[in-house]
Amino acid sequence: MISPERAAELRAEGWKWADLHVHTTCSFDVLPAEDLKPENLYRKALDMGLDFITFTDHDTVGAYDALGWERERLVTGAEMTVYDPEKVGHTVHVNVFDFDREEFIELREIAEREQNMESFLGYLRKHKLPFLYNHPFWADFHQDPDPETVMELAKLFPVLEYNMHELKPKNELTIALAEKFGKGVAATTDTHTGKLGQVYTLAEGESFREFFGNIEKGRNYIVPEDLTREALIEEMNEWIDLIFEKSPRQERKSFLTGIKSIDTLVKVSTSGILNHSPKLNRTTVNLLYFISKSGLPAFLYLHSEESLAKKMQESMKQGIKLGKQR
Template sequence: MFRKLDNTKQKIISSDKAAEFLEDGWCKADLHVHTSCSYDVPANKCTNPHDLMKKAISDGLDFVTFTDHDTVKAYDLVGWSRERLTPGVELSITDMENVGHTVHINAFEFDKEQYADMELIVQNERDIYSLLDYFKSNDILHVYNHPFWFKPGEKPNIYSVTELAKHFPVIEYNMQDLKQKNFFSMILAQRYRKGMAVTTDSHTGRIGRVYTLAQGDTFREYFRNIEKGRSYMMINEPIWKHISHELNAWVELIFNMENRMPYEGDYSTGVEAFDRVVNLIVADNMEKHPHITNMTMHLAQQFFGSGLPFLLYKISKQPQVSRIGRIVNS
């Protein structure tokens, strides 16, 4: 199984090697990033679209895109035609007839009217193949996000994942998901000759910690080269460490969360138990006890930074990973 991925694995390079390509004029971008406009991102200066844009440019990203959950409010704030900024969104479509579970798709380079059309397909038709047809007929760039991530509470149809992968030009290598699941995504990408892009999927402003390298004077040219496999993925640290850093940053943001603006809505982790903890932390009475708050934050950072939560998550997902492996390799 590993021999089958020799060519694909060579697409993963270190920052030192990436620097050589950048010197030769290659471009880099992080194609999956959330701002405070996403419901599950704590509101803070570092997740605000304006400040996140500045950070991305100062860190040397050639193209910047924000892919918030089913919303394009970030572009209403910072502009739809900013230089180096490409409109993007993460669409969540639940097609029970053709798929059987929720699928996340990143779409890029569209206008407001096209987004409204996509929104109608997602919310009303709920037909993933209608959405894919819309992408193709309107030449909208798109990525199959974390194919083997499944929404909590849903029963995944793994067979449909292997079928869906045939219909996407690019498959994501997501640093928020298990290494084994990304490995299976790489198998599908190689099997169906699809491009691959590595992303942070950051919800804490850690944009560009990994990135995809490709040539292109425009975002479209850059993306087309990824589609053709003319690209590399810069990954400098193991996934468990990336997730631990993300969780640490998340804890700090939660304890320093600003009041969300009206356009941003209410914050939610998507997990009821976590939401209760967050509501307790940010409640007014916690502000009256700063020492308790600081101690709680310190303990939470130690816990999440220890890698134990990731280990427990990894163990809990092993039966699913084994099943995915059997189906992908059958």
């Protein structure tokens, strides 16, 4: 773990940098804002100087169909949903990289039809595809990740994710798991609002495979951040802006983010109530900004997440020893 200043020095020496978890409008939970379309995010990544650019939309390669599969610095990626009710019991998200269309289709079939984590990971190993265990201590709505299961899963992945949208205690547990089992760690934004590259991973390697291989071996650095009250308030304000200002009203989607206050905003904005009254629309936006900036929604969300993190820490303290972040 290093500072942005030290990272800049390493980049000047030839180290590569990448954000390995980025969503575009092709994901079901991203609003249809112009800035978040694949082409615009791709151009933004090029302008930022990212050495490897990947988009990991949920169970789709729509971004690559839109961009073309062969573009400068572009690496194919997808966030694959795997639910193995028998051996895992909760939904797991796996970022897979550098595949072709046929491999993606076959992975989708394994995930959807077989619902077998062993088969899914076996395919990745057989085809030598780079893959990453996303937010290990996350679970889908109405699911609770079992600490022992998370530990067993961590053994099966070459790299674990340090996620900008997770609290520090959860990310510390991820670091501890990686140290215990000798796994690599990658820092990602998991951005749904276009903030790619705010945190990132550094490693050497002329190709993406070399770059990822060094992450697997722990020959890398991360420039991370954790979810804070201030960051969450900023994120909520960005969502309000996206929902009410930057997304065409007729294209607004209905989806769940997991943050109740944001989900309420989406529900209101897609209900049609505000379509016929610009004045009511503006009043609603101002009220939502006021509520968001008060910090109350952020406090309630963080409080619930902190409680969950403490439970996970208590459950796992016998199995792993929290180590120092690297």
